[in-house]
Amino acid sequence: MISFLDLKKINEPYKKSFQEKTETVLNNGWYILGKEVKAFEASFADYCGAKHCIGVGNGLDALILIFKAYIQLGKLQKGDEVIVPANTYIASILAILQADLVPVLVEPKLETYNLNPDLIQEKITSKTKAILVVHLYGQLAEMDAVNEIANKNNLLVVEDAAQSHGAVSNELSAMSDQNSAVAYSFYPGKNLGALGDGGAITTNDSELAKILFSLRNYGSEIKYYNDFIGVNSRLDELQAAFLNVKLPNLDAENERRRIIAKRYLIEIKNKKIILPFWDFSDNHVFHLFVIRTQDRNDLQTYLLDNNVQSMIHYPVPPHKQKALPQWNKLPFPITEKMHNEVLSLPISPVLTDEEVSFIIEILNKY
CATH class of the missing domain: 3.40.640.10 (Type I PLP-dependent aspartate aminotransferase-like (Major domain))
Known part of the structure; x- marks a missing residue:
C-alpha cells in the first residue's frame, strides 16, 4: 500500500x-x-x-x-x-x-482554489x-x-x-x-x-x-x-x-514535492481527471496535490483497490457545517463544486520515483 x-x-x-x-x-x-x-x-x-x-x-x-x-x-x-x-x-x-x-x-477561483x-x-x-x-x-x-x-x-x-x-x-x-x-x-x-x-x-x-x-x-x-x-x-x-x-531541509523537501507535482501534471493523461493549476514557479510548495473528478468516491475506491491511499480535503465546506447553521442555506456554488469533487493524491518528500510512476499508471488506466 x-x-x-x-x-x-x-x-x-x-x-x-x-x-x-x-x-x-x-x-x-x-x-x-x-x-x-x-x-x-x-x-x-x-x-x-x-x-x-x-x-x-x-x-x-x-x-x-x-x-x-x-x-x-x-x-x-x-x-x-x-x-x-x-x-x-x-x-x-x-x-x-x-x-x-x-x-x-x-x-474562490475554480482554477487555483x-x-x-x-x-x-x-x-x-x-x-x-x-x-x-x-x-x-x-x-x-x-x-x-x-x-x-x-x-x-x-x-x-x-x-x-x-x-x-x-x-x-x-x-x-x-x-x-x-x-x-x-x-x-x-x-x-x-x-x-x-x-x-x-x-x-x-x-x-x-x-x-x-x-x-x-x-x-x-x-x-x-x-x-x-x-x-x-x-x-x-x-x-x-x-x-x-x-x-x-x-534547514525544508526548501529541499519542498523542491522534491514540486518535482513529484510536475510529473503528475505532465504524465497524468486522463480526461476524467482535472489537474490543479500551477505556473511552475516557487509560489507553490504542494502541501497537497489536489485533483478534481466527477465521481470522486468511485476514483478513491479504485485507487484503494490498487493499493494507493488518497484523502479528501475537505468533504464538507465551512458554510455547510453543523457548527455554522446560520450559513447552511447560503449558496456558494463554486466552493460546493470543489468540495464535491476534490481528491488529494499522495505527495511527500519520501515518495519514491517508482511509487510516483505507479500512481500515474493507475490513474491513467482509470
Whole structure:
C-alpha cells in the first residue's frame, strides 16, 4: 500500500538529532519558553524574511491571537467584518469567530482554489476592516491584487499560511506586505511538521509583535504582571527544538514535492481527471496535490483497490457545517463544486520515483 502520508518515514532521518535535542532540553531543565523556542523563533523569522516570529501552541491560536492583538491595538473592534475565502479549512473561520469578529465569505477561483480577488470589492461594507487570505494546499494567493484592494479600502491583511511554509512569489515569502501578519501551523503533516501541535506568527510590525509575545503568555510581559487578558498558547520547547532540526531541509523537501507535482501534471493523461493549476514557479510548495473528478468516491475506491491511499480535503465546506447553521442555506456554488469533487493524491518528500510512476499508471488506466 502506498500511504497518503508516511510521517514515520518522513521523520526517520531526524531520529538521532531528535534524541540529542531531547537530551539537551532535559539537561537544560527549562521546559517552557526557553533557549530552543528563542532559537527557532530567530531561525524561522530569518527564513521567512520577517523581523519577528512568535511561537504559539498551534495554527488556530496563531490566527486568533493576531486578531486579538489588532483589537488590543485598536485597529479592529468586536463586530468588525473580515473577508475570508469560502473554500478553506474551518480553522480560518473559527479564528475570526473566536475573536468576536464577523466572517464574510467570498468564493474562490475554480482554477487555483484560492480567494478570488475580483469578488472581494462587492463584499466590502463600512464594517469591513480586514481580509484573511488563505494560501490553500500550499499555493500562494494573488497577494498583489489583494493588497491593492486592501490599500484602496484601508483594510488590514492577515495571511493563513498553515499549508504554505516556504512558498515564495517575486522573491517574497508568504509575508508579502510590510504590515501583514502571517499565521503558520506545525501540525505533524505540514511541510514543516513537529511531532505534536505547534504554530507561529511572523510579522514586521514591532508594535503588533510586542502584544503577541504578551498575549500568548497570559497577557504578561513580566511574570505575574498582566497587561492584557491573554491566553496560554506557547510553542513547546521540545517541539521548537525538533522544528529547528528540520528547518534547514525544508526548501529541499519542498523542491522534491514540486518535482513529484510536475510529473503528475505532465504524465497524468486522463480526461476524467482535472489537474490543479500551477505556473511552475516557487509560489507553490504542494502541501497537497489536489485533483478534481466527477465521481470522486468511485476514483478513491479504485485507487484503494490498487493499493494507493488518497484523502479528501475537505468533504464538507465551512458554510455547510453543523457548527455554522446560520450559513447552511447560503449558496456558494463554486466552493460546493470543489468540495464535491476534490481528491488529494499522495505527495511527500519520501515518495519514491517508482511509487510516483505507479500512481500515474493507475490513474491513467482509470
